[in-house]
Amino acid sequence: MNAQDLNKQKAAAFATRYIEDGMVVGLGTGSTVAFFLDALAEKNLNITGVTTSNRTAARSAELGIKIVDIDEVDHIDVTVDGADEVDAYLNGIKGGGAALLMEKIVAKNSTKNIWIVDESKVKPVLGSFPLPVEVVPYGSGQLAKKLASFGLNPKLRVNAAGETVVTDGGHFILDLNLSAIDNPFGLSEMLNQEIGVVEHGLFLGIANTVIIGGDEIQVKERRH
Numbered sequence: 001m002n003a004q005d006l007n008k009q010k011a012a013a014f015a016t017r018y019i020e021d022g023m024v025v026g027l028g029t030g031s032t033v034a035f036f037l038d039a040l041a042e043k044n045l046n047i048t049g050v051t052t053s054n055r056t057a058a059r060s061a062e063l064g065i066k067i068v069d070i071d072e073v074d075h076i077d078v079t080v081d082g083a084d085e086v087d088a089y090l091n092g093i094k095g096g097g098a099a100l101l102m103e104k105i106v107a108k109n110s111t112k113n114i115w116i117v118d119e120s121k122v123k124p125v126l127g128s129f130p131l132p133v134e135v136v137p138y139g140s141g142q143l144a145k146k147l148a149s150f151g152l153n154p155k156l157r158v159n160a161a162g163e164t165v166v167t168d169g170g171h172f173i174l175d176l177n178l179s180a181i182d183n184p185f186g187l188s189e190m191l192n193q194e195i196g197v198v199e200h201g202l203f204l205g206i207a208n209t210v211i212i213g214g215d216e217i218q219v220k221e222r223r224h
């Protein structure tokens with residue numbers, strides 16, 4: 001295992017101490033969450049999971065983690081998810097794995113949100129990771145032109161075979177290549193107002209706790 005994966009695994013294992021018997025747990029998506037699912041299954045707790053993607057649902061089923069639909073629970077105690085970038089305010093970019101829409105819905109319905117990342121994801125300013133924007137396919141070419149005219153450098157996401165990526169919700173992803181996002185709150189508001197934008201990967205004010213895997217584990221808590 002390479003050093004980055006080892007750090008992801010360390011953060012993921014640490015996160016299991018926040019999970020207790022009887023909890024409803026939001027299960028994020030991605031390679032770091034995959035480590036978390038393995039560690040969680042090993043603990044054999046009596047929890048109920050709510051997933052954020054078809055991938056996580058399938059892996060949870062393989063591991064014997066009980067999964068229910070989000071509308072079947074009356075609350076979610078804690079959600080554990082990965083992130084593509086995190087800044088010092090615990091704001092972040094998510095959606096590198098195209099799961100941002102369900103992830104944001106689950107996060108917004110959770111009492112507590114914990115992110116697990118390796119230390120390479122921590123950045124002074126968000127934006128070196130392209131910002132994913134999930135869009136309705138119809139008219140997405142026009143929307144891309146409009147976002148380009150704002151200088152946001154959108155690129156339609158394709159897979160390794162060159163095919164357009166389709167999210168679990170049936171949408172496309174436009175990745176905005178920005179290098180630095182000086183005003184994430186302003187950009188978030190602007191994107192939310194564009195017709196055809198379903199959701200974007202700026203997760204602002206959402207994470208309560210960020211667990212950072214490195215030589216040592218660091219735990220950052222939101223103070224407000």
Ligand SMILES: O=C[C@H](O)[C@H](O)[C@H](O)COP(=O)(O)O
Nearest residue numbers: 030031032082095096097099
């Ligand atoms: O859409 C995917 C999610 O937002 C992931 O949590 C994020 O991309 C981090 O993934 P990974 O743990 O694989 O780096």
